[in-house]
Amino acid sequence: MRSNRPVLAVIGRKSSGKTTVIERLIPELIRKGFSIATIKHIGHEGFSIDREGSDTWRHSAAGASLVVAFSSKEISMIIRSMKISLEEILKFITNLGVDLIILEGFSSAVLEDKSVGKIVCVRNMGEYEEFKKRVGNELIAFCSLCSLGEHILDLERDFGILVERTLDFIKKRIKVLEILDSLPKLDCGKCGREKCEDLAKEVYDGLAKIEDCIILKTEPTLNAKIIIDGKNVPLQPFVSEFVRKTVLGMVSSLKNVSIRGDEKLRIEILKK
Numbered sequence: 001m002r003s004n005r006p007v008l009a010v011i012g013r014k015s016s017g018k019t020t021v022i023e024r025l026i027p028e029l030i031r032k033g034f035s036i037a038t039i040k041h042i043g044h045e046g047f048s049i050d051r052e053g054s055d056t057w058r059h060s061a062a063g064a065s066l067v068v069a070f071s072s073k074e075i076s077m078i079i080r081s082m083k084i085s086l087e088e089i090l091k092f093i094t095n096l097g098v099d100l101i102i103l104e105g106f107s108s109a110v111l112e113d114k115s116v117g118k119i120v121c122v123r124n125m126g127e128y129e130e131f132k133k134r135v136g137n138e139l140i141a142f143c144s145l146c147s148l149g150e151h152i153l154d155l156e157r158d159f160g161i162l163v164e165r166t167l168d169f170i171k172k173r174i175k176v177l178e179i180l181d182s183l184p185k186l187d188c189g190k191c192g193r194e195k196c197e198d199l200a201k202e203v204y205d206g207l208a209k210i211e212d213c214i215i216l217k218t219e220p221t222l223n224a225k226i227i228i229d230g231k232n233v234p235l236q237p238f239v240s241e242f243v244r245k246t247v248l249g250m251v252s253s254l255k256n257v258s259i260r261g262d263e264k265l266r267i268e269i270l271k272k
Contacts, residue, residue, distance in 0.1 A: 002115075003090045004181070006173035008140065008166065009103040009110040012121030012131075017145040017155060018104050021119055021162070024155075028163045029100065034170070037098040039089060041105030050078050100170060112136040115197060117169040119143060119162070128152060140165045172204065179203050183213055184234030190214040 010018045026036055050057045050067075059067045060080050069076040086109055093101055103110065110116040114137040122128045122144050128151070131142070141162055143153040153162050180200040187195045191212050193202070202208035211217060215234050224244035226233040235243070247267065252259035 002087055003094060003101065004177060005090075005094045005099060005101055006117070006170045006177070007090065007101045007103065007115065008117035008119065008169065009106055010119045010121065011103075011105060011107045011110065013123060013127060016121035016123050016127070017143070018121050020145070020155065021121060021143065022102055022104055024159065025102070025163065025166060029166070029170075032167065034099040035097070036100050036102060037093045037096070038102045038104065039086075039093075039106075041103070043105070049076075114138060115173075117166070117173065119166070121145075122148070122152065124148070138169065140169050176200050176204050179210065182210060184215045186215060186234055186236070188215065188236060190236075 010021050012018050022038060026038075029036055050060065056067045056069050056076075056078055060078060065080055067078040067080075069078070086106065090101060103116075110118060111131075111134050117138045117140045118135055119140045120131045120135060120142050122131060122142060123146075125148060128142055128148065141153050142151060143155055143158070143162060145155055147154045147157070153159075155162070176197070177200075180197055183196040183200060185196050191199055191214055193199045196213075199208055199210075199212060203210055203212075215236060218237050219234075222235060222237060222240040224235070224240045224247070226235060226243065247265065248259050248261060248263075251257055251265065
């Protein structure tokens with residue numbers, strides 16, 4: 001799940017303590033200086049946060065796909081008839097300037113996602129065994145509203161441990177994202193990893209170096225670069241050479257233009 005902010009999810013069955021965990025974590029994380037956004041998954045068929053007959057409901061009924069209710073205290077956005085992915089929502093939220101996003105639910109989307117920290121709430125050992133088989137990397141903790149055993153944090157007795165583990169994940173994730181930001185994010189696999197994020201994690205763990213990125217290593221040798229608004233676009237050598245030959249070919253066809261092939265050429269596209 002792509003997000004340039006740490007994302008953690010509190011997952012579990014109904015009445016397992018998910019909301020309790022979130023409402024207790026938020027004040028602790030705010031005290032550490034984090035601004036937080038939360039996203040709650042609601043699985044009820046036909047659920048609407050709007051009230052039938054209200055002005056905003058009437059706007060939607062008339063055909064508006066996006067309705068914004070604006071007051072001096074809060075802003076509510078009601079989106080209908082638009083397919084929006086969780087990643088698109090995360091991108092929108094991060095643009096609002098929050099430091100951290102907490103999800104409640106979304107088990108199927110995050111259980112095997114290596115970028116999302118997971119707090120799994122269970123009501124009994126059966127649920128623990130079930131989730132243990134399915135949960136992927138970045139497990140923060142299993143926890144419960146009651147005492148179930150040494151592998152499961154008791155929310156009353158062990159809440160301080162849960163806070164510490166959550167902060168450890170957030171700090172690590174911030175560092176990994178900083179490293180990832182210095183990589184091309186092409187997920188080309190040339191370094192032997194499936195994704196750039198895998199390399200970023202290995203760099204964080206001291207198992208690799210940023211210089212292991214083949215794209216960054218070959219960048220000084222490229223014959224063409226693309227720069228958009230001052231930001232260099234990562235290119236593979238084949239793509240760089242394709243761009244060079246294509247642009248030179250187009251320019252050479254212009255009247256009164258002679259091209260040798262080794263010129264330094266700059267094309268600037270002006271904004272309207």
